[in-house]
Structure formats: C-alpha cells, structure tokens
Amino acid sequence: xxxxxxxxxxxxxxxxxxxxxxxxxxxxxxxxxxxxxxxxxxxxxxxxxxxxxxxxxxxxxxxxxxxxxxxxxxxxxxxxxxxxxxxxxxxxxxxxxxxxxxxxxxxxxxxxxxxxxxxxxxxxxxxxxxxxxxxxxxxxxxxxxxxxxxxxxxxxxxxxxxxxxxxxxxxxxxxxxxxxxxxxxxxxxxxxxxxxxxxxxxxxxxxxxxxxxxxxxxxxxxxxxxxxxxxxxxxxxxxxxxxxxxxxxxxxxxxxxxxxxxxxxxxxxxxxxxxxxxxxxxxxxxxxxxxxxxxxxxxxxxxxxxxxxxxxxxxxxxxxxxxxxxxxxxxxxxxxxxxxxxxxxxxxxxxxxxxxxxxxxxxxxxxxxxxxxxxxxxxxxxxxxxxxxxxx
Amino acid sequence: xxxxxxxxxxxxxxxxxxxxxxxxxxxxxxxxxxxxxxxxxxxxxxxxxxxxxxxxxxxxxxxxxxxxxxxxxxxxxxxxxxxxxxxxxxxxxxxxxxxxxxxxxxxxxxxxxxxxxxxxxxxxxxxxxxxxxxxxxxxxxxxxxxxxxxxxxxxxxxxxxxxxxxxxxxxxxxxxxxxxxxxxxxxxxxxxxxxxxxxxxxxxxxxxxx
Amino acid sequence: xxxxxxxxxxxxxxxxxxxxxxxxxxxxxxxxxxxxxxxxxxxxxxxxxxxxxxxxxxxxxxxxxxxxxxxxxxxxxxxxxxxxxxxxxxxxxxxxxxxxxxxxxxxxxxxxxxxxxxxxxxxxxxxxxxxxxxxxxxxxxxxxxxxxxxxxxxxxxx
Numbered sequence: 001x002x003x004x005x006x007x008x009x010x011x012x013x014x015x016x017x018x019x020x021x022x023x024x025x026x027x028x029x030x031x032x033x034x035x036x037x038x039x040x041x042x043x044x045x046x047x048x049x050x051x052x053x054x055x056x057x058x059x060x061x062x063x064x065x066x067x068x069x070x071x072x073x074x075x076x077x078x079x080x081x082x083x084x085x086x087x088x089x090x091x092x093x094x095x096x097x098x099x100x101x102x103x104x105x106x107x108x109x110x111x112x113x114x115x116x117x118x119x120x121x122x123x124x125x126x127x128x129x130x131x132x133x134x135x136x137x138x139x140x141x142x143x144x145x146x147x148x149x150x151x152x153x154x155x156x157x158x159x160x161x162x163x164x165x166x167x168x169x170x171x172x173x174x175x176x177x178x179x180x181x182x183x184x185x186x187x188x189x190x191x192x193x194x195x196x197x198x199x200x201x202x203x204x205x206x207x208x209x210x211x212x213x214x215x216x217x218x219x220x221x222x223x224x225x226x227x228x229x230x231x232x233x234x235x236x237x238x239x240x241x242x243x244x245x246x247x248x249x250x251x252x253x254x255x256x257x258x259x260x261x262x263x264x265x266x267x268x269x270x271x272x273x274x275x276x277x278x279x280x281x282x283x284x285x286x287x288x289x290x291x292x293x294x295x296x297x298x299x300x301x302x303x304x305x306x307x308x309x310x311x312x313x314x315x316x317x318x319x320x321x322x323x324x325x326x327x328x329x330x331x332x333x334x335x336x337x338x339x340x341x342x343x344x345x346x347x348x349x350x351x352x353x354x355x356x357x358x359x360x361x362x363x364x365x366x367x368x369x370x371x372x373x374x375x376x377x378x379x380x381x382x383x384x385x386x387x388x389x390x391x392x
Numbered sequence: 393x394x395x396x397x398x399x400x401x402x403x404x405x406x407x408x409x410x411x412x413x414x415x416x417x418x419x420x421x422x423x424x425x426x427x428x429x430x431x432x433x434x435x436x437x438x439x440x441x442x443x444x445x446x447x448x449x450x451x452x453x454x455x456x457x458x459x460x461x462x463x464x465x466x467x468x469x470x471x472x473x474x475x476x477x478x479x480x481x482x483x484x485x486x487x488x489x490x491x492x493x494x495x496x497x498x499x500x501x502x503x504x505x506x507x508x509x510x511x512x513x514x515x516x517x518x519x520x521x522x523x524x525x526x527x528x529x530x531x532x533x534x535x536x537x538x539x540x541x542x543x544x545x546x547x548x549x550x551x552x553x554x555x556x557x558x559x560x561x562x563x564x565x566x567x568x569x570x571x572x573x574x575x576x577x578x579x580x581x582x583x584x585x586x587x588x589x590x591x592x593x594x595x596x597x598x599x600x601x602x
Numbered sequence: 603x604x605x606x607x608x609x610x611x612x613x614x615x616x617x618x619x620x621x622x623x624x625x626x627x628x629x630x631x632x633x634x635x636x637x638x639x640x641x642x643x644x645x646x647x648x649x650x651x652x653x654x655x656x657x658x659x660x661x662x663x664x665x666x667x668x669x670x671x672x673x674x675x676x677x678x679x680x681x682x683x684x685x686x687x688x689x690x691x692x693x694x695x696x697x698x699x700x701x702x703x704x705x706x707x708x709x710x711x712x713x714x715x716x717x718x719x720x721x722x723x724x725x726x727x728x729x730x731x732x733x734x735x736x737x738x739x740x741x742x743x744x745x746x747x748x749x750x751x752x753x754x755x756x757x758x759x760x
Contacts, residue, residue, distance in 0.1 A: 035629060107745030110653055110687075130677055133648035140640050140647060147636035155628025155635075159621040193579075196572045200417075200579030207413035207580075208587060210677055213650055216587070234741070240590070284617040344614025346607065354618070361621040368629050405678035 021068035024356070028063045028363065032056060035368045047386065051378035058082070058374070059367040063359075070352075072327030072359060076166065076366070077176055083370030084173025086377025088227045091115075093380040093390040095229055103232040109137035115144030115229065118153050118169070120218055122202060122275040123209035135213050152369070159361045161283030162276045165266055165306075166326035167362040168369055171224045175265050179257035179305060186259045188302075194268050195307045195322070202271035217271055223248035267306035267322065277321040285325060285358045286341050289317045290348045294337035300329035317347065325358065396546040400553020407554040411440075411519045413584050414479065418515060419564050420577025421482070429562035435509045437555050439516020444547040449540065465599020468522060472592025475518040476585045482511065483582025522588075649673040653687035653750070657710060664696040669706055674757045683737070685752040690722070692747050698722045702749075708736075709758065722749050729753065 036056055043049050062075045069075075095102050104114055116138040127135045139145045156164040165172050205217040218225075220241060226249035231238050248269075256264035266273050280286065289300075294314065301309045308323040319329075329338045339351035340358050380390040400407075415436055419429055567573045628635070646652070654670040667690055674684035686708045692698045700723055705714040717730040718739070725742040735756040743750040 031626070105744060106741065107743035107748070107750055109651065110743055110750050111745045112647060112652060127648070127677065128643070128645055131648070131675065132643070132645050133675070134645050135648045135650070137651040138647065140645065141636055145636065146645075146647075147640045148632065151632065151635035151639055152628060154639075155624055159624040159628075193575055196575045197579055199572065199576040200583055203417060203420075203576060203580040204413065204583035204587070207416065208584065211409050211413060213648060213675070213677060220587070237594075284614055284621065342614045342618045344610040344617070346611070349611070353615075357615070357618040357621075361625040364622065365625045365628075368625075403679065406676060409677050 018068060021064060024067045025060065025064045028360070028367075029060050031364055032059050032367055032371075035364075036371060047379055047382045048375075050382065051375040054378060055371050055374045059363075059371060063363055063367075066359060066363070071331045072355070073331045076327060076363070077173075077180065079366055079370060079374075080166065080173040081177035081180075082173070083366070083373050084170050084177065086381075087170040087370075087373040088174070088377075089380050089390070090373055090376040091228055093376075097391045102229055104229050105232050109231070112137060112139040114138045116146045116149045117228075118149055118164075119171075119222060119224070119270075119272045120215050121150070121153055122206055122271060123215045123217060126206065126210040127213055130210075131213075135209065135215055136218075156365060156369075157276070157279040158282060160325070160365060161280035161285065162273070162321075162323060163283070163285065163325040163358075163362055164276055164279075164365075165270075165273050166324040167366045169266075170370070170373060172263065172266055174224075174227070175253045175257040175263045176305070178254050179261050179263055181258050182261060185261040187256075188260075190260065190262075190268070190307070192307075192310065197268055198270055198274035198322075201269060202274040205271050220244060221248065223253050223265060223269075225249075262307065263305040266324070267308075273306070273322065273324075277323075280321055280323065284343050285354070286343060287319045287323055287325060287329060288339060288341035288347050289314055290337045290339065291315075291317050293335045295335055297334065299332055299334065300338050303328050303332050325362070330355070393545050393549040396549030397553045400550040401556070402553075404554040404557035408557040411558075414475070414515060414519050414581070415558075415561065416564065417577045417580035417584065418482070418512070419561060420567060420573050421575075421581055422577070423568045423574035424565055425568065426562050426565035429565045432512050433558060433562050435512035436516035437551075437558060438509075439513035439518075440520035440555075441516075441548070441551050442513070443517045443520035444551045445544055449544065465595045465597075467599070469592050469594070469596025469599050471518055471522045472588050472595060475515070475522055476587075476589035476592050478511070478514060478518070479581045479585030479588065483578045483580070483585060485578075649675055653689070653752070658707075660704075663693075665690055665692045665698050667702075667704060667706075669708065672708060672755055674755075674759075680757055680759065682757050683754065684757060685740070685754050688718070688751045688753065690720070690749045690751075698747065698749060705732075708753075708755070716753065718751065718753070720749060720751065725749075727751060733758075 033056070036052060042052065058079065062079050066072060066075045092102060099105075099108065108114070114137045116136055120136055124134050124136060127133060134140070134146050136146060140147050142148075153164070156168050160167055166176075201217070201221070205215075205221070208216045221244065223245060225242075225245040230242060230245065233239050233242055248265075252265040252269055256262075294317075296314065298311070298314075301311065301314060304319075304323075305326060305328060306322050306324055308320045309329060310320070313320050325340070327340075330340060332338075336351070339348055340355040341347060341349075341351070342354045342357060345354070383392070384390045419432065422429070422432060424432065649655075649671070650673060654673045656668050657671045658669050660667040660669075667688060670687045670689070672684055672686040674680040674682075688706065690698055690702060700721065702720040702722060703717075705717045707713060708715045713732075715731075715733045716736045717732065719728040719730075720742060721727070722742075725744065727739050727742050729736070729739040731737075735758045737754040737756060740752045740754065743752075
C-alpha cells in the first residue's frame with residue numbers, strides 16, 4: 001500500500017464518500033443549528049441575519065470538508081483565523097461605541113469595565129486562593145466578565161486541554177494567519193532553550209502578580225493590548241507599557257511567525273499557553289506516533305507550530321506538554337504514523353475514531369465560541385459598507 | 393529580643409512572598425537536590441542577615457536619619473539596579489564552567505567558580521535591602537533601642553522569626569527530576585530581573601531629580 | 603486484548619465522548635455557571651481595583667460623597683501604604699458642582715483627616731493633609747458623571 005493510501009486509510013477509513021461524509025457531518029449541522037438559532041431564532045434585521053447565515057454555512061461547510069478530506073488543520077485554520085480577525089474588528093467597534101476610544105481610563109477601570117480575557121487566569125489563582133479577591137479591574141458577572149470567562153475556560157480545559165489554544169483562543173488565530181503567509185520559512189532553527197521561555201514567563205508573572213497583587217502580564221507584557229484595549233497613556237509608565245506591547249506584537253505575532261512559519265507568541269512566550277499545557281493531563285485526547293510506521297523523516301518536527309515535537313519526543317511516540325492538537329502534524333505525516341489518540345486505548349487503535357471523537361467537541365467549541373465573534377464582526381463590516389460606520 | 397522575634401513571625405509570610413520571585417527561580421535554576429539546596433538557602437539567609445545587621449548598626453548609630461536615607465531613591469534605586477543586573481546576568485547565561493579563553497563573557501561563572509557563595513549571599517543581601525517592607529518597618533523599632541547590642545539583638549531576633557518561613561524552600565529540589573526546570577528557573581530569574589530593572593531605573597531617576 | 607486493556611479502552615472512549623457533553627453543557631449553561639461559580643467561591647474584585655467597600659456617605663443635596671474603606675490589603679498581611687477612595691456622585695438628573703471643597707474623616711474616629719478641593723471640570727485637585735499618614739492624591743478619575751479620587755495613605759496601624 002502506498003504512503004498516501006496508508007495515510008488516507010488511517011485517518012478516514014470510510015474512504016472518500018460524500019454521502020458518508022454528509023452523514024457524519026449531520027450531527028454538527030443539527031448541533032450548530034440548535035446553538036446558533038435555538039433561543040433567539042433567526043433575526044429579522046438583514047444586517048444581523050446575513051452574518052448568522054454566513055457563519056452557519058461556514059461552520060458546516062468547513063466541518064464537512066474536514067470529514068470528507070480527512071484533513072483537520074487547514075479547515076480549522078480557516079475558521080480560527082477568521083474568528084481572530086473579526087474578533088478584533090468586533091471588539092474595537094464595541095469599545096469605540098461605548099467609549100469613543102480604544103484606551104481605558106482610570107475611571108472605567110475603577111468601575112469594573114475592563115473586559116476579562118483568559119490570559120489573566122494563571123495570575124489570579126494564588127491571590128484568589130489566599131485573599132478571595134480577583135486582581136483585575138473587571139466585573140464578577142455581566143458581559144466580558146470574570147466569572148463568564150472562567151466558566152468557559154473550565155469547560156474548554158476539561159474538553160480540549162491545551163487544544164483551547166488552537167480551537168478557542170481568539171488571539172492565536174492572528175499569528176496562525178501570519179505564520180501561513182510564506183510558503184517556506186526563512187528562519188528554520190530556533191534554540192530549544194527558548195521553548196522553555198513560556199514556563200519561565202509563567203513562573204515570573206505568577207509570583208510577581210501574587211506579591212504585587214496586580215496582573216503583571218496584562219500590565220507589562222501582553223502583545224494583544226495592541227489590538228484590544230489598553231490603559232490611557234497619561235504617564236511615563238503607561239508610555240513604556242505601550243511601547244512594550246506594540247514591540248512584542250510586531251515581533252512575536254507578526255514578524256517572527258512570517259519568518260518561521262510557526263506560532264512564536266504561543267510557542268515561545270505565552271504564559272497562558274504554558275499553563276494550559278498542564279490541562280492536557282485532564283484531557284482524554286493526545287497526539288501519538290505509531291513507531292512501527294514512523295520513518296523518522298522529521299516533517300512533524302519541522303511543521304509543529306508550537307515546537308511541541310522534537311526528535312526525543314518522536315522517538316518516545318508522543319508530543320511535549322505544549323501540544324495544541326491543531327492537527328498539522330497529523331495532516332502532514334506521509335505515513336500516517338502521527339494520529340489523534342484517546343488515552344487508555346492502544347496505539348494505534350482506530351485513529352479515525354479518536355479523531356472523530358476529538359474534532360466534534362473541538363469544532364463545536366470553535367464554532368459556538370468563535371461563531372458569535374464572526375457574526376458580530378461581519379455585522380460591523382456590513383454596517384461599514386451600508387452606513388459608512390462600524391458603530392451602531 | 394522576644395519582641396523582634398514575634399515581629400519577625402508576624403511578618404515572615406510577607407518576607408517570603410517578596411523574596412520568592414527572586415529566590416525560588418534561582419533554586420530551580422541551580423537544579424540541585426533537596427540536601428544541596430540547604431546550603432544555598434543558608435547562604436541566601438546569611439546575606440539577608442548581613443543586610444539586617446548592617447542596618448541594625450546603622451539604625452543605632454544615626455537613628456531615623458538612615459531610614460530617610462534608606463528609602464531615598466538613589467540608594468534604593470541603585471540596590472534594585474544591582475539586583476536586576478545580577479538576576480539578568482544569571483538568567484541569560486548558560487551554566488557552564490568558566491574558561492579563560494571566553495574572556496569577559498563568563499565573568500559571573502568565573503566569580504561563582506572561585507567564590508561559590510557569592511551569588512546566593514548577594515541575592516540575600518539585596519533582597520533584604522530592597523524588597524522587604526517588614527524589614528523597613530522593623531527598622532523603626534530597632535532605631536529606638538538604647539544600645540548597639542540591643543539594636544543588633546532586635547534585628548537578629550527579627551531575622552530568625554522571618555527565616556523560619558523559608559525552611560520549605562529547599563524542597564523544590566524534588567522538581568529537579570524534570571530536566572527543563574533548570575532552564576525555566578534561570579529564564580524566570582532573568583524576567584524578574586527585567587521587571588526590577590525598570591523599577592530601579594524609575595527609583596534612581598526619581599531620587600536623582602529630588 | 604486482555605480484560606484490563608478492554609476496561610481502560612472503554613473508560614477512555616467514554617471519557618472522550620463526555621467531552622462533547624462538556625462543551626454543550628458549557629455553552630447551554632452559560633447563564634448559570636458563572637453565577638454558580640461566583641457564589642460558590644465568594645470572590646470579589648480586589649479592592650485595589652474596585653476601591654473597597656463604602657464606609658460612609660455624605661448627602662450634599664444635588665450630589666453625595668462616598669468615602670470607602672481604606673485599602674491596605676496585602677497577600678498575607680496589611681501593607682505599609684495604601685489608599686482611600688472618595689467618590690463624588692451626582693443624584694439623578696443633577697450635576698456635580700464645578701468646585702467641591704470638603705474635609706473628610708478617613709479613619710472613622712470623628713476627627714477630620716484631610717481637606718480636599720476638586721475642580722470637577724478640569725480635574726485639578728488640592729489636598730491639605732491634617733494627619734502625617736495622609737501622603738498625597740492621585741489624578742482625579744472621570745467615570746460617567748462621577749468623579750473618583752484616590753488618596754494615598756500610610757497604614758497608621760503598622
């Protein structure tokens with residue numbers, strides 16, 4: 001049997017049958033119908049209805065293609081990148097609508113109007129455990145609230161582990177998109193030492209945040225402040241902070257992903273990603289390598305966006321803790337040795353079944369979580385096209 | 393002395409919290425066993441004690457004047473800058489034996505090879521001077537003592553009270569079986585150093601212009 | 603495949619299948635989980651950000667002055683320095699006066715501790731401490747129609 005045939009058989013034993021692919025995709029169609037339109041129904045305003053229908057179609061076409069072709073990463077990436085881009089548009093529009101500016105004033109922060117994102121979570125845990133307070137200028141309940149994000153994060157961690165970084169994080173799609181611009185990388189080799197930097201950043205920001213009772217990463221190191229909200233520049237300190245944010249964004253989110261074809265912010269810096277890696281232990285899904293079939297070509301090591309594969313890990317038949325389960329290594333493996341796996345089962349034990357069991361919750365999470373961002377982003381773009389402004 | 397010891401006990405957790413971002417990554421970065429971490433801890437605490445006793449002498453000699461001076465930006469900023477430089481030099485260098493041919497690049501490795509206690513003692517001294525708010529609070533008490541011996545005894549007792557909370561730290565040696573822990577510890581030191589570099593520069597600048 | 607392997611396999615697949623239920627439950631229950639989480643943990647926003655609980659208020663007719671509990675919270679113990687937050691809030695359909703001049707009792711002992719003059723339009727403030735532990739004032743913050751000021755304090759209990 002040829003390598004391509006082996007690869008095809010292992011990931012999709014049903015063969016390329018559109019009918020069977022439709023059958024396997026049908027539950028997603030029904031689930032997405034229920035989740036998108038269940039309570040509120042289809043809106044009557046065309047500017048709201050069109051984005052809903054586009055998003056619904058996008059979800060189901062991409063999922064069908066994922067099932068039909070047996071390829072995971074490329075279709076995941078389409079939705080993931082779209083979600084991140086439209087999230088930025090939607091978020092900026094909301095802020096401009098509410099405040100007329102992307103910057104947050106001290107008064108807004110005191111009033112608890114800073115949106116809470118998942119990146120803060122590791123820094124809040126020690127102070128929350130010891131003082132029963134959350135060190136963040138947000139609200140416990142309400143839109144973009146602390147409790148809502150925690151609830152989403154807990155669900156995502158249990159279902160996906162660090163898969164959240166590839167199937168949920170609305171920042172990750174930006175560098176995922178930039179990393180796909182060039183066909184070949186200009187920088188191929190990055191020292192292994194830097195792959196431990198996220199854990200060092202995690203240790204440093206968690207300890208410093210606990211001592212200072214303020215989220216150090218958000219205040220000083222978050223590159224995504226460049227495309228979301230940031231404190232008003234009213235002092236030398238806030239000026240330095242803005243310079244750091246924009247430099248990190250330009251370097252880690254735009255330039256390095258283009259040059260390396262990797263997600264350098266996620267793999268070499270993000271403390272939330274490092275923290276989320278530990279949730280892989282709570283999750284039944286992982287990527288495994290069938291050593292009997294593996295030819296040690298090293299393609300998976302070269303392709304992994306977050307440096308989660310190296311020769312040592314491949315020889316042991318698995319990935320490092322930082323694996324985001326994006327599927328790029330699975331799709332790219334010429335012999336089908338790399339596959340999704342369910343813990344407790346033999347290696348390999350029906351990779352297609354493991355894959356199906358994974359991509360259903362993963363894609364559903366992506367579709368529902370990201371779907372709302374895509375809808376609102378499209379709505380804002382339609383507003384811009386029809387009324388000349390993104391603000392309602 | 394009892395009063396100093398009780399004050400140390402009351403504030404020990406704060407001392408530990410402020411020192412942890414420095415000392416914990418350093419312990420991890422050294423990658424030693426639990427047993428071999430104990431001398432490191434003792435050296436660190438010796439540095440802190442040295443700082444406390446120095447201040448004990450100064451407190452008795454010049455009373456409140458030194459407290460005002462100690463909190464002056466130039467002094468505190470300078471101490472932060474030295475601490476930050478040490479942390480960044482430690483964190484961004486790869487641990488290896490210094491070689492004469494390496495020239496200046498391995499200056500820290502050469503010093504620590506010749507004087508192994510240098511780094512933990514210096515870290516202890518600098519964290520004691522810069523990061524310990526309870527220490528500064530104890531200063532006010534010590535400066536009111538009638539004699540030098542009283543002042544030193546007070547600070548020694550305060551030090552013992554706070555040092556008890558550091559006892560569990562050598563047990564991080566259990567983590568050394570995870571190979572990357574050493575690299576993570578060193579890089580975390582460097583990142584913490586960057587943070588204190590900024591703080592030190594601001595304090596130094598503020599002290600310079602006032 | 604022996605019995606143990608079979609059991610592990612079944613457990614693994616069951617755990618994997620439950621992940622879909624977890625995702626559905628997360629989104630369907632998003633109206634409920636956050637409230638339950640907040641109630642179960644009892645967490646609040648840190649007073650370093652929220653400004654602390656209201657300790658007292660003064661009615662001035664068209665507006666009220668809210669003086670909050672001084673904030674010295676540390677991780678384990680109180681800090682040597684902190685702040686007290688003062689909010690000036692207009693009543694419904696009213697506006698704050700252009701200038702506010704008040705004396706405030708921060709520690710609740712009946713003695714005035716500071717005097718504050720505020721220009722609610724420009725944001726200029728003038729603080730006159732009446733106690734040694736009143737250190738200074740931060741910039742006046744604007745939030746909707748309110749004005750919020752944080753006054754730095756040394757912890758008098760330390």
